Amino acid sequence: MRYFLLLLVVSLQSAYAQQTILLDTYGAYNSTGVRRQVTDAFLYGGLIDSSQINRSLANLQQRNTFGLQMGFNAQWQTPWSVSKDSRKWGSSYRWVLGAGIHQYAGLQFSKDLFGLVFRGGLPYAGDTLDLSNLRAEATIFSKIGFGIYNPDTKSSFLLHMVSVQQHLGASIQKGTWFQDPSTAQIDLALKGQANLAGSAANTYGVAIDIDYHFGASDSADNQQQFQLLVQNLGVARSAKSTNYSLDGTLAYAGYSLAEWQQTSLDELTSSFLDSLGYQKSVGPSWMLLPAQIRLSKTLDWDSPQRLEAYYGAQFILRQTYTPLIYAGAQLKVKKAWHTGLGMAYGGFGGLRMQAYSAFRFKRSELLLRSDNIALQNGASLYLQFRCDL
Amino acid sequence: MRWLSILIILLGLFSCKKDPTRWQTDWLVPVLNDTLSLAHLYNDSTLSISNNQIDINLSRTLLDLSLSDIVKIPDTAITQQYQSNFTVNNVTPGFVFVNSVKVHELELGDIQLKKVRVQSGQIQLKVYNPLNTAVLYQIELPGVSQNGQVFIQNYTVPPGTVQNPSVATENINLSGYDIDLSGLQGLEYNQLQSKLTLKTDPNGQAVSIYNNQVFKFEASFQNLRFDYAKGYFGSALIAGQEQFTLPYLDKITSGSISLPDLSLDLQIENGFKMALRAQIEALSATNTQGQAISLTAPSIGPSMYLAPAVGTWNTLQPSTLNLHFDQNNSNIKSYLENLGAFQQVSYQLQPNPWGNTAAGHDEAFAHSHLRLKIAAQMPMALSADGLTLQDTFALNLKQDLSKTHVTGATVVLNATNAFPLACDLVLYFMKDGQILHTVIADAQLASAVMGQIDPADGLLKKKSKIQIVLPPALVADLQDLNEVAVAATFATTDPNTGLAIQQHIQANAFLALQLQLQLQTQIRP
Numbered sequence: 043m044r045y046f047l048l049l050l051v052v053s054l055q056s057a058y059a060q061q062t063i064l065l066d067t068y069g070a071y072n073s074t075g076v077r078r079q080v081t082d083a084f085l086y087g088g089l090i091d092s093s094q095i096n097r098s099l100a101n102l103q104q105r106n107t108f109g110l111q112m113g114f115n116a117q118w119q120t121p122w123s124v125s126k127d128s129r130k131w132g133s134s135y136r137w138v139l140g141a142g143i144h145q146y147a148g149l150q151f152s153k154d155l156f157g158l159v160f161r162g163g164l165p166y167a168g169d170t171l172d173l174s175n176l177r178a179e180a181t182i183f184s185k186i187g188f189g190i191y192n193p194d195t196k197s198s199f200l201l202h203m204v205s206v207q208q209h210l211g212a213s214i215q216k217g218t219w220f221q222d223p224s225t226a227q228i229d230l231a232l233k234g235q236a237n238l239a240g241s242a243a244n245t246y247g248v249a250i251d252i253d254y255h256f257g258a259s260d261s262a263d264n265q266q267q268f269q270l271l272v273q274n275l276g277v278a279r280s281a282k283s284t285n286y287s288l289d290g291t292l293a294y295a296g297y298s299l300a301e302w303q304q305t306s307l308d309e310l311t312s313s314f315l316d317s318l319g320y321q322k323s324v325g326p327s328w329m330l331l332p333a334q335i336r337l338s339k340t341l342d343w344d345s346p347q348r349l350e351a352y353y354g355a356q357f358i359l360r361q362t363y364t365p366l367i368y369a370g371a372q373l374k375v376k377k378a379w380h381t382g383l384g385m386a387y388g389g390f391g392g393l394r395m396q397a398y399s400a401f402r403f404k405r406s407e408l409l410l411r412s413d414n415i416a417l418q419n420g421a422s423l424y425l426q427f428r429c430d431l
Numbered sequence: 432m433r434w435l436s437i438l439i440i441l442l443g444l445f446s447c448k449k450d451p452t453r454w455q456t457d458w459l460v461p462v463l464n465d466t467l468s469l470a471h472l473y474n475d476s477t478l479s480i481s482n483n484q485i486d487i488n489l490s491r492t493l494l495d496l497s498l499s500d501i502v503k504i505p506d507t508a509i510t511q512q513y514q515s516n517f518t519v520n521n522v523t524p525g526f527v528f529v530n531s532v533k534v535h536e537l538e539l540g541d542i543q544l545k546k547v548r549v550q551s552g553q554i555q556l557k558v559y560n561p562l563n564t565a566v567l568y569q570i571e572l573p574g575v576s577q578n579g580q581v582f583i584q585n586y587t588v589p590p591g592t593v594q595n596p597s598v599a600t601e602n603i604n605l606s607g608y609d610i611d612l613s614g615l616q617g618l619e620y621n622q623l624q625s626k627l628t629l630k631t632d633p634n635g636q637a638v639s640i641y642n643n644q645v646f647k648f649e650a651s652f653q654n655l656r657f658d659y660a661k662g663y664f665g666s667a668l669i670a671g672q673e674q675f676t677l678p679y680l681d682k683i684t685s686g687s688i689s690l691p692d693l694s695l696d697l698q699i700e701n702g703f704k705m706a707l708r709a710q711i712e713a714l715s716a717t718n719t720q721g722q723a724i725s726l727t728a729p730s731i732g733p734s735m736y737l738a739p740a741v742g743t744w745n746t747l748q749p750s751t752l753n754l755h756f757d758q759n760n761s762n763i764k765s766y767l768e769n770l771g772a773f774q775q776v777s778y779q780l781q782p783n784p785w786g787n788t789a790a791g792h793d794e795a796f797a798h799s800h801l802r803l804k805i806a807a808q809m810p811m812a813l814s815a816d817g818l819t820l821q822d823t824f825a826l827n828l829k830q831d832l833s834k835t836h837v838t839g840a841t842v843v844l845n846a847t848n849a850f851p852l853a854c855d856l857v858l859y860f861m862k863d864g865q866i867l868h869t870v871i872a873d874a875q876l877a878s879a880v881m882g883q884i885d886p887a888d889g890l891l892k893k894k895s896k897i898q899i900v901l902p903p904a905l906v907a908d909l910q911d912l913n914e915v916a917v918a919a920t921f922a923t924t925d926p927n928t929g930l931a932i933q934q935h936i937q938a939n940a941f942l943a944l945q946l947q948l949q950l951q952t953q954i955r956p
Contacts, residue, residue: 083452083453083454084452084956086449086450087449087450087451087452088450088452088453089450089453089454090452090453090454091454092454092455095454159456160454160456161456161457162456162457162458162952163457163458163459164457164458164459164949165457167459221459224845225461225464225845225945226459226460226461226945226947227461228461294461295461295464295945296461296462296463296464296465296945296946296947297462297463297464297465298463298464298465299463299465299467300465302463
């Protein structure tokens, strides 16, 4: 990244043709039911008190979602044409360099599992807890690549080399927990798998970014212009990932005195895992990157309309992500200031308020957006900066 | 201004320091699920069941001496050799030049053996030939025989020299051999005979035998044990002290019990065909408070005499002397109620107290033993009043307070008691032997007499639930504690009077335990 910035600075000083720097960073977390204070304790530290846990539990449905996304992208649209021969198609395109780092974490869980984790087993003695349909997906990866950019259509295509720092894919298809209130016997049934690849697993891959603008080329004819943005569409291969699987039942009611005297704690743990059908294997594996696909109406600075609608939809190639749709109205406050207010639904949360403001300066643009301005069960901030040099 | 800026920056940095994420959870963890009973002690000469009650049927052997302990022949080597007084020239092949019997005396103290049978042991034979031709050695032990066949071994020893005689060695198992030690005339004792016969090689050359050539054999008797002996077994005194510890009684720290009328038998058994003097010098017991008591009875102290056993081999009938101790002739009740964990008995046993009056006709067989046994049989019943058993266990509950850790705990004990004993529990948590926390159970483990008869098994039972709350200060100290002492105080209290009364233990009585831990845990991911 340091060399990339150095190259950027040198190029800025030497280039004469128009070139553009695009920086965007984002951070968002949200849940369908878990209160923000609970999540904030994980992000910023602190005690999660029982009232927050109980209020979250009251909000939760039988199936719930929590997710977190963070990332940073940088793109340099160079002044250099792909071809200097104006008769060739390449003359319409310029080289573009890009890099970024992204984190995706998504969790689908039952209300019972949340209660078991945050309240413990004692409050549920006598109840059968449903731990099924748990799904956890987490990926942290960085990328660097190059591509081409069309200054006229503002469309671009980039090919990236990807390095995955961490990947987790886990699911429990069937799971129940029951504790007898009188004998305290625990009956646990689990069926699930997990795949884990850490930084030592040598996980590399390729991904493409596509930024395609279509629709009316001139807003004066009152037609809409749209953007289809595909990011991180690709695969990676881990040379040494670890697979875990569980498929079994465990009934534990304590041990006899003789068993406690003759058995070590490690042996007891091992017998638990054997009962649950625990298996572990190490080997290569392939994974899909959390590709993000967004179709949206683009902001038109030159639109004659003072008030108009905006809308869009976003999908991430992950089972823990629900497609996000949003819509709202945008107001042209000034020629260089647009702002909008709308509603969003999906992603990791429910219906929530969304707002944005975009500022246009002489050679730069700044966009600030939040998909959750009421901080309902989460927070969201999206920041984009574009600078023409 | 510059310092103010630095201060503001520092404050900003510290304000960004992340407080650990944490929350409280409550768990119920089953720990112990067991049923304690006396079933494994039934019919092993400790307990038996009679009329729906458990009887103590105790039988222990304190001393057991067998024939090998009384009659021993130490590892013994005998040698027989031949050396010519003069030179004999031109000895023809096959010439027999030695054929003599030698008698060897065994050193056995005052024991005079006429005959023994070897149960196990061996003889090592070693033969030396200094002649420059092969020599045929015939070694005969005239008193040693098996199934009527006298022990004879033949060796052809290759030629040797005076300086380096050739040697032949062989180990022979003597198990099952009879050894007659009564000498040539059958009137002696402790006498072994050997006979050496030498013959030059019949196929060899004529040789000369010089007066410096020594022809010899060595026979070493090793690890001999006998299953039969006859003779006079001496009158050496066997005196000793036997000590033994009664289990669980060493854990009693205070309180008392009252036992029913009971008796104790001490039996002396003489399985040897010889007279025996026996004397129980003292029987004493010391409890954990250091209080010692001696059993006093007319039979403790004086010498008693046992007749020889009768019969032979499988028909052997030992003579026995039974010393019976009860409330009429001893202080046995006080002796046992002292709860002496450390028992000690001093005794003397002396064979043939009047000397060799049987004229060397003492006999012992494979099943002959001198035994000292103790036996007691009584209904298992007791009256306990504050009887306290205490035992200490190592504790290793290290926890890192910066990680997920326990902040509070309660021990929950669900018990079903079919014993007529109530129990109060106290836990002492210690560090290096010093008590830091004392925790008392909130209730008593109730006696079965407080319960009702369960029609399923006909046993009187009582259920109890006991909670032992470990205070936060104790939980905070858990990582420093390294021992826990559990003190259990038992009482056989009459539910009507509140006084300790004698209670019988029901047959198949048991104590079913379910131990659970209620843990308040601070989770720190």
